[in-house]
Amino acid sequence: MKKLVIHGGRRLSGEVTIGGAKNSTVALIPAAILAETPVKFDSVPDILDVYNLQVILESMNVTSTFKGGELMIDPTEIIEAELPSTAIKSLRASYYFMGSLLGRFGRATVTFPGGDNIGPRPIDQHIKGFEALGAKVREENDTVYITADDGLKGARIFLDMVSVGATMNIILAAVHAEGTTILENAAREPEIIDLATFLNNMGAQIRGAGTDVVRITGVPKLESKNTHTIIPDRIEAGTYLALAAAQGDGVLVKNVIPEHLESFTAKMIEMGVQLDVREDSIYVPKSENLTPIHIKTAPFPGFATDLQQPITPLLTLADGESVITETIYPERTRHIPELQKLGVAIENPEYGQITVTKSNNFHGASVAAAEIRAGASLVTAGLMADGITEVTNAEHVLRGYDHIIHKLTMLNADIQIAED
Template structure:
C-alpha cells in the first residue's frame, strides 16, 4: 500500500509534546537473527513493526522458522528449520540478510543467499564479512547474484577488521559462537547495537566480553541456547536524535521517552552547540528552542562520533540556522541524495565531494509548492523536516523508504500538531521523471 502513497506537508506551528521512541531497527534485525540460534522459543520485546520485519517473516517461513507477533512480543522459533537456501529475492531486498548466515550454518553447515540490498547511497561492501568467515574456517562460493557459505568445522581465531563496520562486527560475533574455541575480533565497531547483540548472546549462555570497545572476545558455550529467552530491544537512538531536532525548525519543545541519553551524546552536543536547550532526565530527553539557531561544522564518523544516519536530518535544521554550516560525511561519501531533492524545493546547497555547504537562513529559499522523492529513509527525513517551515504544500513521494525506518511516523508527528497527511498517490498529478 505504501507504494501508492505520498506524504503532504504544510507549514506547521511550534510543537509541544512527547513521543515514545520505538525499538531500534538496526538492533532488532540482528537480534531476530541471533534468536534463530536458540534451540527454544525466544520472545523479543520492543521490535518495531516495519517492512523489513515482514520480509524476514516471509523469508524465514520458507525455511521452516516460525516468527509471529503476539501482544508486545515478537516470537522466534527456529527448532523446525528445514532448508539452507534463503529466498534470493527477499534476501536481496534488505541489508541485514547476512545476519541469518549463522543460524543456518548451525543447522545445516551451509547457507545460500543473495548479496544484500537496502538503501542506495553508495557502495557498502561485505568483504570484511567474507574475510572474517574465511578466517574462522568457512568456505564461500560466489555465483552471480548469490553466494553459498560452507562451514563444516569452524575454529576460533583472531581477526582484525580493516575498517570499522557495525554489520560485520555483529555478523562475525554471531558466527563465532559456532566455532570451537575463542575468537578475538579487533578494530570492532562499538555501537550500542553491537552491545545489545552481545548482551543477548550472553543471556543465551555464551561468553562475550569487550562489546562496546574495539576488541571483542567470543567464547562459545556448547551448552548454550537450550532455554527459552526473553529480551527487550534497546530504543532507536537515530529516531530519537531526529525528533529532537524538530524544535529548532518549528520552535517549542519536544520530549522523547524510552530513549537512552548515553547513546545520543554526539547529537545532543551538536544540538546544544546549535542553540537548543537539552534537558536529560530519568524519564526522557527534552529539546527546547530558546534562542536563534546557529550554524555549525559537522563531521560524521563511526560511533561514538556523530552518526552518518543523522547528518541528513540535521541538514534540514541547518537550513534554519542564521549562520552558515557544513556537513562532511566520512562514513558514506555519497550520502547526499537529499541535496538534489532540496533543489526542487528551491534550496541550492553547495557540494564538494563528501562535503555539503549550507548558507545561513537558507529556509527563506523554500518554495511554496514542490514534489520531491524520498531516496532513502534519512534523506526522506531531511526533506520532511525542511518542508515544515515552507509556506506552501510539499509532497513527498516514494515514502516506502521512510516507512522502512519509522513506525507510525505520520501519526506521531500529527500528535505534535504538525500539518502532515498520508494520501493516496493517485490523487497527485505527479510524474517521477
C-alpha cells in the same frame, strides 16, 4: 507505491516516545534462529524491515507473530531452504542470515543483499571473518555460498576497517565455533552490545562488546529463557530531536538513552539549542538565534552518518554556513537535489562535503525519498515548509521509522499516507 502528503508550517508540541532500535532489530531477528527454543522480543519497532524479515523466516519453516511491539519467533522446526530473493534484496541487513545460518548449520546460501543506495558498502570484511573461522566462500550469479564442512574454529580476526555489519555477522557465526574468537578493531555501536546481551542471556560467552576487542568463546547450544527488550532507537531519537528544535514550541522526546546520543546532542547544544537532558528523556524548547556548526561523521561514539541527513533542515535556521563532512558514506548526498526543490540552500561543493546556509523561503514541492534517512530529512523540511509537500517512495521512510504518521500527528503535524 506510497507517498507522504504534508501540510507544512504547523508548530509542533507535546511528547513522542521512541521505539526499539531498527539497527538492533534487524540483527536480533536473524540471531533468533541460533536458539533451540522459542524467542520473544519486546519494544520491536513497527517497520517494514520487520515484516520482510518475517517472510525470510517463514521460508525456513520458522514461525513468528508480531503484535503490539512483541515479536515471537519459534525456530525449533527450522529447515535449510532457499531464502526468498525479493525479501533479501529489500533490505541490506538480510546479510545477517549469513552469520546466523553459518553458525546454525555450518553453511549458508544468501543472495546479495539490497537496501538503501548510499554508495559502496562491500561485505569483504564479513567474508574475511568467515574465512578466518574456517569457512569457504564462493560468489556466483549474485549469490554468496558459504560452507564449513569441517566446522568453524575460533580465530583471531582483525577488521581492516571498522564495520558494524561485519562485527555482528562474525559474532553470529562464532557463537557456536569451537574455541575462542578474538575480533579486533571491532565496531563499538550500542546495537552490538544489544546483540551480545541477547546472545549472552541465552548462554553465549561474548565479552568486550562495545569495545574494539570482542572475545567470543563458542558454546554448543543457546536457549532463550527471558524476553529481550530492544534498546531505544538513537537514530529515530536524533531525528525527532532535530525536528523539535527546527519546528517545535516545546517537545519532550521519551524513551532515549542520552549516552547513545552525546555526539549528536553536543552539536545541537553547540548550535544554541537549550536541551534539557534527563535520565531517559530529552526536552527540546523552542529554539531561536542558532549558530552554524561543523559536523564530521565517524563511527560510534562519533557523529552517526545516519543522522547527518536528519539534522540538515535544522541547520538551515542557523545564521551562517554549516559544513557536514561525510567520512563513512561520501556519496550519501541524494537528499540534496530534493531539499533544493523545497527551497533549502544546500550544496555538495566537493566529494564528501555538504554546505548548508540559512534558508528563509521553504515551500512545498513534490520530492522523492531515495533512502531512509534522506526521506526523514524531507519529512522534516516538508513540515517546516509553507504549503503542501509530497514525499514519494515513502516505503523508504516506513522502513525505518516506527508509527511515524501517528507520532507526528500527536505532535500537531498534518501528515497522511496516500497511494502514489
